[in-house]
Structure formats: C-alpha cells, structure tokens
Amino acid sequence: MICKGKLESDGSLVFESNGQKIISHSLKCKEKNSGYISPGEMFMAALSGCKILTFSKVMKFYNLKFSSLSVEVSAQVELLDNILDTPFKNQKYNEIKTIYTLKTDVKKEKLFEIVKLASKFCTVNIAIDKSIKQTFEIEILE
Numbered sequence: 001m002i003c004k005g006k007l008e009s010d011g012s013l014v015f016e017s018n019g020q021k022i023i024s025h026s027l028k029c030k031e032k033n034s035g036y037i038s039p040g041e042m043f044m045a046a047l048s049g050c051k052i053l054t055f056s057k058v059m060k061f062y063n064l065k066f067s068s069l070s071v072e073v074s075a076q077v078e079l080l081d082n083i084l085d086t087p088f089k090n091q092k093y094n095e096i097k098t099i100y101t102l103k104t105d106v107k108k109e110k111l112f113e114i115v116k117l118a119s120k121f122c123t124v125n126i127a128i129d130k131s132i133k134q135t136f137e138i139e140i141l142e
Contacts, residue, residue, distance in 0.1 A: 051100075099137045
C-alpha cells in the first residue's frame with residue numbers, strides 16, 4: 001500500500017492512493033470555523049471512514065443487509081502545554097465516542113457484535129493508544 005501526500009502551491013494538501021485523490025485545505029486553517037479541516041479533524045475523518053469501511057465489510061461477510069449508514073466520531077480533547085518553543089499545543093485525547101446510524105432489520109445485539117469485530121481490524125482504530133477510552137452507540141432508523 002502506498003499513499004502519497006503533496007503540498008500544492010495554493011496551500012492544498014493532496015493525498016493519492018491507487019489512482020484516487022483526496023484534496024484537503026487543512027494547511028489554510030488559521031482560525032476556528034474557517035471552513036477548513038484541522039489535522040485533528042482529519043484524524044477523526046480517517047477514523048470515521050475506516051469504521052464505515054470495516055463495518056460494511058463485516059456486514060457483507062455475514063450477508064446482512066443495511067442502508068443509510070453514517071458514522072459520527074467525536075472526541076474529548078484536552079489542550080496541554082506548548083510543543084517546545086512553538087505556539088502549538090499538545091493535545092490529549094481522553095475519550096472517543098462513535099455513533100453508528102443505519103437502516104437495517106438486524107437486531108441490535110448482533111450489530112454490537114459486528115461493531116466489536118470491525119473495530120479489531122479497522123487500521124486507524126488499531127493505531128489509537130489503548131489508554132484512550134472508546135465507546136459506541138447504535139441508532140437504527142425506521
């Protein structure tokens with residue numbers, strides 16, 4: 001697997017993998033609510049995307065039907081001291097909460113099993129420090 005990141009002259013950050021491109025303007029993020037994604041938000045987006053893909057893969061493996069899947073990831077983040085002599089703050093993730101929302105006839109108990117299994121092979125999830133508490137909820141749409 002190869003993923004290449006490139007900083008364009010306009011400040012865009014372009015990621016390329018297997019011929020697909022993702023363009024982010026995260027380096028243009030200078031203030032809150034600027035409309036551009038921060039590095040922390042980019043990490044959360046990667047985690048959400050990974051959880052969507054692995055959940056979908058496990059559901060398909062067990063031949064379980066679903067639609068309208070969304071995965072919301074939120075984190076309780078604590079800003080710490082500055083990193084060396086820079087104005088940038090260390091961040092400590094205390095808790096990560098994931099909410100799976102989908103339409104399905106599958107019982108909630110089975111969905112809990114699916115989420116737990118999918119979490120074991122979501123590569124972004126595996127990389128998270130084990131001391132960070134992770135919780136999840138499942139919401140079934142009608």
